[in-house]
Amino acid sequence: MKFLNILSSKEKGMAKQNVNTKLKRWRSVYYFIFILGALALLLSVAAMFKFLSFKSFLGTESLYSNLNPEVPNENQNKVMMVTVELVIQKIEEELNKLREAKQDPSSSQTVFQQGAFLADILGLLESAASSHQHSEGNNKQNGSFTIHHPLVSKKKQSDEPADYFLREEIRKYVRIKPNRLGKQNFMGANASFTSIGHTCFAMKEELEEYMDYDVGEICNDDWKLAQKLMVHGCDPLPRRRCFSRAPKLYSQPFPINESLWKLPDDRNVRWSQYRCKNFACLASNTTRKGFFKCADCFNLTNHEMPRWVSLEADSNYTADFLISEILGIKPEEIRIGLDYSVGTGTFAARMREFNVTIVSATINFGAPFNEMIALRGLVPLYLTINQRLPFFDNTLDLIHTTRFLDGWIDFVLLEFILYDWDRVLRPGGLLWIDSFFCLKEDLYDYLKAFKMLRYKKHKWVVVPKLDKDDQEMFFSAVLEKPPRPFR
Structure with a gap:
């Protein structure tokens, strides 16, 4: 009987524990429903008084463009702000509870989804509240009660670019971070200023898709999205607080005496975003799946090895x-020096044999160029044409470029790039x-851009591109930066 009593008490305890667990889960659901109801109430009141415009949720027009400037109602605005603050407070309390629940391994995936949703809603409400408080005083001075989004306001721009975004991770990254001690640091700044491309x-x-992740978890396999952002001018990208994905099985790279002229192990690259799924496919190039300007540059033995040591290696390199x-x-x-080209690092490999250290700047155009360069034992620099070179003035001995800055580039952009090269040389x-190479009709203008540097000419060659019936021209030169007097 005692044994049965003990057993029954254990069963009761387990049943009670299961009930408590279910109650906790349902309680979080009830909190979530309450928050959604409060949010719905807030939006209903906003629509009733025409305080918020639907277009503000798209971030393209003023946040409060539907407010009637002829019939201002300060009490109405105060009631709305109090309601917003109450909803913000409730959401913050719920987020704190969800963070505690997140540490529990028995928490379901729904808890993570609720947290992400509430964080986005909280960011939107905080943006609306801060923009309203920031703009209200300035607009009252002018006798107008129309409140504009900081990034489209014609009168005054916001000091907080973070107000433009809804994703909380972007907002946290972009905001100014004051020093903890409230004093200037050794660099003379009293805060840290993180930036993103315009x-x-x-x-x-x-960008918000790129920044949609769980903090401390594995990042999405979205390097291609990141590169798209960079190429289109969203460069630099914001940092992220997630772990980058790595190959499933990373093998030890080859020793340096082998790696320069040997195809790397396929397991050391994530191939999910490429048409070719191994280095042999890229080296054979039978399907033309790599970047067309570097169609054969993974063929290390036959194509790459003779380059810059034998002019007869390839008729296209005349x-x-x-x-x-x-x-x-x-x-x-x-x-x-710097090699500013699209390639697999062969120029840097050859220069290494002459005891010259070359950093290879390129991005992954349809093939893992950066991984290939690193696996060969060389230094890759993941850099787009939009970005200022990350070198200090007058520090490099050599800048080399091939088959990258060609006749497609705008003349003004070319000048900016050339002046940046001059800065670091x-x-x-x-x-x-x-x-x-460029069209024959554009040759004079491009040569003029290079001549404006006023460099000393050591070598200067212009020849026709053989496969284009003299309609395209090749230009090669070696120029020396002159000493300029300090002023």
Whole structure:
């Protein structure tokens, strides 16, 4: 009997524990329903008094464009602000409870979805409240009660670009972060100022998709979305608080004496976003699945190895110069440099044999160029054409570019890039333009852009592109940056 009593008491305890667990889950659901009801009430009142416009949720027009300026009602606005503050307070309380529930391994996926949804709603309400408080005083001084979104207001721009976005992670990243001690740091700043590219505002939906993740979890496999943002001017991208995805089985790279001229292990690359699924496919190039300007650059043995050491290696490279020739212009002076091209790092590999360190700047156009460069034991720099070079003034001995800045580029953009190259080249440094091609009718204008640098000419060659019936031209040159007097 005692045994049965003990057993029954245990069963009762387990049943009670199960009931408590179910009650906790239902309680979180009830809280969620309450928040949704409060939000619905808020939106209903807003629609009734025409305080908020539906277009404000799209972030494209003023937040409160439907407010009637002829019949101002301050009491109405105060009631609305109090309601907003109450809803914000309730959502914050619910988020705190959800964060505690998130630590419980028995929590369901619904809890995570509720937290993400409430965080977005909280960000929207905080944005509306802060914009209203910030704009109300300025508008009252002018006798107008129309409140505008900070980014479209013609009278005064907001100091907070974060107000434009709804995703809370973007808002947290963009906001100014004051120093904890309230004093200036050793760099003379009293806060940290994180930035994003200006086109990020035009690509709001893509950026918010990129920043849609769970903090501390694995990031989505969205590097292609990130590169799309970068190429279109949303560069730099915001940092993220999630772990980047890695290959499922990463093998040890080859030793440096093998890696320079050997295809890497396929397991060291995430192939999900590429048409080719291994290096052999890219090297054979039978299906033309890589980037057309670098169609054969994964063929290390037959195509890449002879480059810059033999001019007869490929008839398409008729305007190339030999590395030995260029280094002979400045014996023992060329030590570090940048290769600004689309490729697999072959130029850096060849220069390494001459004891010159080259950083290869490129992005992944249809193939894992950055991974390939790194697996060869070289240094990749993931950089778009839109971004200022991350080097200090007068620091590089050499800048080399091939088959990247061609006749498609705008003349003004080319000038900005050339002046940036001039900035990082030291006096006496070399600019190696390797096989720049353009239409014959545009050749004069492009040559004029290079001549405006007023560099010393060591080599200068213009030849026709053989497969285009003299309609396209190749241009190659080696130019030396002159010393300029300090002023």
